[in-house]
Amino acid sequence: MGDSINCREAHARLHDYLKQELTPELAEEVRAHLEKCRPCFKEARFEQSFLVMLATTSRKTSCPGKLREKILTALRAEMERG
Numbered sequence: 001m002g003d004s005i006n007c008r009e010a011h012a013r014l015h016d017y018l019k020q021e022l023t024p025e026l027a028e029e030v031r032a033h034l035e036k037c038r039p040c041f042k043e044a045r046f047e048q049s050f051l052v053m054l055a056t057t058s059r060k061t062s063c064p065g066k067l068r069e070k071i072l073t074a075l076r077a078e079m080e081r082g
């Protein structure tokens with residue numbers, strides 16, 4: 001242990017990490033990277049909000065394509081403020 005993963009590897013695992021589909025070892029590597037790496041941390045937060053919003057709102061709509069776009073726009077605006 002000890003060798004940390006790089007941004008590319010963290011990125012490749014991000015979706016599975018957020019959906020909690022990684023093994024505990026792999027998830028821990030991603031988590032450790034996110035703690036040290038600001039850009040990846042922001043990206044993870046962004047992806048997480050997106051997944052959550054998509055999951056909650058897609059139940060109420062019949063047009064997922066448009067919804068996806070709307071959520072992304074809202075999230076980007078929020079990220080730029082924060």
Ligand SMILES: [Zn+2]
Nearest residue numbers: 006007037040
């Ligand atoms: Zn990184």
